[in-house]
Amino acid sequence: MEDRRRVLAATLAIGLTLLALGLVVTLSQTAARRTGTDGTSVTEALAVTSSDGTFCQPRELVPAGTGAVRLSLKATTRRSSTVAVAVMRGRTTLARGARTSRWSGEQLDVPLRSTLHADVVGRICVTLGGHAPIALGGMPTGTKVAARTGRQALSGRLRIEYLRPGRESWWSLASTVAHRITIGHPLPGSPAALLAVLLTLASILVGSWQLVRRAT
Amino acid sequence: MAAGAQSDVRPGAAPDAAAPRRGGPRALAPVRALAARIPTAAWVCALVAVLNAASWSLLTPAFQVPDEQSHYAYTEYLTHHWQPPRTRGADSLSTSEELALVALDSEGIRFQANDPTIWSALQQRQLQRGLDAHASRSDGNGAALEVGGEPPLFYALQAVPYELGSGGSVLDRTALMRLLSALLGGVTVLFTFLFLREALPEAPWTWTVGALGVAFQPLFGFMTSGINSDVLLYTTAAATFYLLARAFRRGLTPGLAVAIGCALAAAVMTKFNAAGLLPGAVLALVLLAVRQEGMRLHALRLPALALAIALAPLLAEMLLNATIWGRPVVGATAGNFSTGDIHPSLGQAARYIWQFYALRLPGASHTLSSAIPFRDLWLNGFIGSFGYVETRFHAWVYDVALVPFALLALLAARTLVVRRAVARARRLELLSYAGVVAGFMLFVGVASYVLWAHTGASIAQTRYMLPLLPLYGALLALATRGAGPRWMGIVGTTIVVLAIAHDVFSQLLLVSRYYA
Numbered sequence: 048m049e050d051r052r053r054v055l056a057a058t059l060a061i062g063l064t065l066l067a068l069g070l071v072v073t074l075s076q077t078a079a080r081r082t083g084t085d086g087t088s089v090t091e092a093l094a095v096t097s098s099d100g101t102f103c104q105p106r107e108l109v110p111a112g113t114g115a116v117r118l119s120l121k122a123t124t125r126r127s128s129t130v131a132v133a134v135m136r137g138r139t140t141l142a143r144g145a146r147t148s149r150w151s152g153e154q155l156d157v158p159l160r161s162t163l164h165a166d167v168v169g170r171i172c173v174t175l176g177g178h179a180p181i182a183l184g185g186m187p188t189g190t191k192v193a194a195r196t197g198r199q200a201l202s203g204r205l206r207i208e209y210l211r212p213g214r215e216s217w218w219s220l221a222s223t224v225a226h227r228i229t230i231g232h233p234l235p236g237s238p239a240a241l242l243a244v245l246l247t248l249a250s251i252l253v254g255s256w257q258l259v260r261r262a263t
Numbered sequence: 264m265a266a267g268a269q270s271d272v273r274p275g276a277a278p279d280a281a282a283p284r285r286g287g288p289r290a291l292a293p294v295r296a297l298a299a300r301i302p303t304a305a306w307v308c309a310l311v312a313v314l315n316a317a318s319w320s321l322l323t324p325a326f327q328v329p330d331e332q333s334h335y336a337y338t339e340y341l342t343h344h345w346q347p348p349r350t351r352g353a354d355s356l357s358t359s360e361e362l363a364l365v366a367l368d369s370e371g372i373r374f375q376a377n378d379p380t381i382w383s384a385l386q387q388r389q390l391q392r393g394l395d396a397h398a399s400r401s402d403g404n405g406a407a408l409e410v411g412g413e414p415p416l417f418y419a420l421q422a423v424p425y426e427l428g429s430g431g432s433v434l435d436r437t438a439l440m441r442l443l444s445a446l447l448g449g450v451t452v453l454f455t456f457l458f459l460r461e462a463l464p465e466a467p468w469t470w471t472v473g474a475l476g477v478a479f480q481p482l483f484g485f486m487t488s489g490i491n492s493d494v495l496l497y498t499t500a501a502a503t504f505y506l507l508a509r510a511f512r513r514g515l516t517p518g519l520a521v522a523i524g525c526a527l528a529a530a531v532m533t534k535f536n537a538a539g540l541l542p543g544a545v546l547a548l549v550l551l552a553v554r555q556e557g558m559r560l561h562a563l564r565l566p567a568l569a570l571a572i573a574l575a576p577l578l579a580e581m582l583l584n585a586t587i588w589g590r591p592v593v594g595a596t597a598g599n600f601s602t603g604d605i606h607p608s609l610g611q612a613a614r615y616i617w618q619f620y621a622l623r624l625p626g627a628s629h630t631l632s633s634a635i636p637f638r639d640l641w642l643n644g645f646i647g648s649f650g651y652v653e654t655r656f657h658a659w660v661y662d663v664a665l666v667p668f669a670l671l672a673l674l675a676a677r678t679l680v681v682r683r684a685v686a687r688a689r690r691l692e693l694l695s696y697a698g699v700v701a702g703f704m705l706f707v708g709v710a711s712y713v714l715w716a717h718t719g720a721s722i723a724q725t726r727y728m729l730p731l732l733p734l735y736g737a738l739l740a741l742a743t744r745g746a747g748p749r750w751m752g753i754v755g756t757t758i759v760v761l762a763i764a765h766d767v768f769s770q771l772l773l774v775s776r777y778y779a
Contacts, residue, residue: 055752062760066767073771080779084378086371110383166385208377220779227382227778231324231367231390233435239321246318247770250311251763254475257307258759261468 056259063255074217079117079156082110082209089119089153089184093194093201097180103172104194104205109134114162114212115144118173119184119205121153128177132157136169153184162212171207304471305456312452312478312487315766316445319488322770324380324777325437326369327650328489329726333406335437335490336360337413338421340405346588347415348405357403359396363433366393372777376653380777394432410492412594414580416532417492437490444494448487451494451732452478454501458733459740461508462692469743472755473736479762480735481769485649486726492534493726499530500540500730504699507547511692515551520565523548524572532576535594536727539706543699545570550691605716615715616708619723636723642668644725647769652724654776656768667761674745674754675738681745700731 085107094102116132131145144159175181185194187203194201217224225240232239326332336356340348356364364370366389368381381390405411424439456474463469477483487494503526510519527544530537548566556562584590618624620641623634633639646664647656679686686693711722739758746754 051752055756058753058756059760062757063763066760066764069764070767070771073768081379083382086368086375086378088375088377108383108385166383168385217779224774224778227380228322228774230382230387231380231434232321233431233438243318243321243770246314246321247767250314250318250478251767253307253314254311254478254759254763257304257311257471258475258756261304261471 077214077216079210082113085207087204087206088186089206090186092182093185095182101174102196105170107171109167111165113209115158115210117156117208120155121182123180125149126179128179131174133172308474309449309453313449315484316448316487319484320441331490333409336406338418341418342422343401348407348411350407354406355404357400358398359400362393366390373651414532417495440490447494447498451498451501454505455733455736458505461512469740472743473740475759476739476762477736479766481766495533502526504733520569524569527573528576539703542702546698547695612712615712619708640723671742674742677745678741
């Protein structure tokens, strides 16, 4: 009878160890992580251009910590293009960056030369160079808030995501995620994320104990 | 690896063995006696469900559980006006709730899998201003169109934590109300365990496997972390399954008939969908009565008693709707499920319901976006579909998950084949459960058809099927037995570990969707 319990405990230990390993592998994967988005969906191409042009989008909230900008730009050929981004408040440029590359996907990450240290409410200007046809993805809005090229308003706003500089694993993002979880909770700044982890761990431990204690 | 009897499980314990040992109000003595007869293992499994749901409630942003803002609004309305909402043409929420929703950017987040919650310092300051505004809490109409026609039991229960948090902000009240939902999730798992104890009495260890499998089911954890009347429907449905199984095992007594009636009454007073449980429950009661007393009219007195108890509160609500509350007699028919301005046809409804659950018919209009709804909507939804159904795993996860689900089905089927003599002997009970499932699925299908006829939209969401979760627990328990005595322990443990892994990675999915 004790042997049976031991076999069950061993099965459980192996299973939970494999789960822990899977978690470590998953959480160690690196990727570009966001500081926020402009809340716009990509429902259509707002413009398709194959010549130089600048598109500016007003009323953007660029979060502190942003070190790169992800644009919804669909390249239909693999010809090289230059994409420059500027974060502006009034006439002042607070951050800028550019990227020259070939890409065939629907998104392009443009790193900024400097990371923003405070939230910025301003506008984002995107300058496209080169002769590759590029579609700008976004969703229809009213003219007042729409992106513009020169004096002409596009049919809507561009989809923009704001990224932290570089690539990070979940481990290095953990404290940031923990802080974000507390926003919108009754006690901002409370260890809500830690409590959630502890509750999940407790449920696993209690469940495992119950499974093994009457395993005979 | 045979699983034997658990020493803390006393199915046939004498009443005096469970008598209260400590002092206290005499009125609580029967409750304590009842609680003492519940095995420790059932309480532990329930605790696991509460802990897990509480964790989900901390991770899930406020108002991102389906229709949470509407269920909160109903409770708020009930608390301030002492009556359920009157169905109106459009929903209006209280200024207090509306300010919180705007500050949380709830509308911008829901349905948008690529848009996270608010993070910036500026948004946090706006949120704090919204929460500190001391705005009116009584000027909404209780989400009258969305949920206002539903019965009031769940909201009456939620009024308790709402009142407890009345000195705080919308978020304080939401957190307290979510805790009540987590507790209800625990009670659901408790009843699931008890159902398994009655339905599969020969393999006690598998009760724990089935109940833990339900406790760690991610969609169940997610739903019981939020404010949604579905949660109480899960509890009342699980209680109904347990009581029916008990009646099939021990016989239908007047006490059990009353208890079944009460469970059904609570279900019917929780959500309109509970009406789908009634045909199967009535079938079960009639089969029980006929089995006991033969084909005599007199035999129907206990089923009639149960049905009368089940329907009494509903009739009282209808009376109050018509006389005092100023609501349509059948509340839900005035909202999205009104049939007044559509022209339903039986053939069209049958085709719709077939496609709603199974396969798209050749040449049929594309009433649903999926070609194989059974897999794409229901099974995949059970594997992982959170938020407003927009938060999903990568496609390969659903393909891989088919393997363990297929193995579970095969092992459970093996048990039924190997023990076919037992299954045959209990065919009336099995027929009853099948009747409950069929009736409930038919009701949800018809409700979806009516909504589709109105709006062209589908309500195919797996959460609507979670009242049938005790049967999922039974599937897990049967699969464990199907492995045979030698492998039962290893297979049962593996099932629970897989359920834990499923739950943990689902929580990670939710975290990555909202916070990274």
